Amino acid sequence: MIKHIVLFRRKADVAEDEGLESSLVGKLAGLGDQVPGILHYRIAANEQAGPIGWDYVLESRFQDAAVLQSYLKHPLHRAAVKEAAPYFDWASVDFTE
Numbered sequence: 001m002i003k004h005i006v007l008f009r010r011k012a013d014v015a016e017d018e019g020l021e022s023s024l025v026g027k028l029a030g031l032g033d034q035v036p037g038i039l040h041y042r043i044a045a046n047e048q049a050g051p052i053g054w055d056y057v058l059e060s061r062f063q064d065a066a067v068l069q070s071y072l073k074h075p076l077h078r079a080a081v082k083e084a085a086p087y088f089d090w091a092s093v094d095f096t097e
Contacts, residue, residue, distance in 0.1 A: 002064060003059070003060070025056060027080050031076060043059075044059075
């Protein structure tokens with residue numbers, strides 16, 4: 001199993017837009033039901049924001065690295081990333097469970 005973790009936060013130079021942010025998070029969350037091969041998928045807001053905190057975490061799990069790569073290349077994933085890129089910074093880590 002491969003676990004894929006992504007942290008998101010609004011870019012420092014972007015004005016907060018609750019409607020846009022909600023829409024972007026919703027589109028990212030929807031990928032869990034739309035892209036094949038995902039075993040687990042969850043996005044959650046940070047409940048303990050601080051100076052080094054991120055705003056959201058996305059946790060997902062895949063059978064293997066090939067399935068993760070298929071998800072990353074999927075057109076719906078690419079579209080969501082393209083739309084979120086002007087608003088969010090993100091960092092990710094992938095590891096074997």
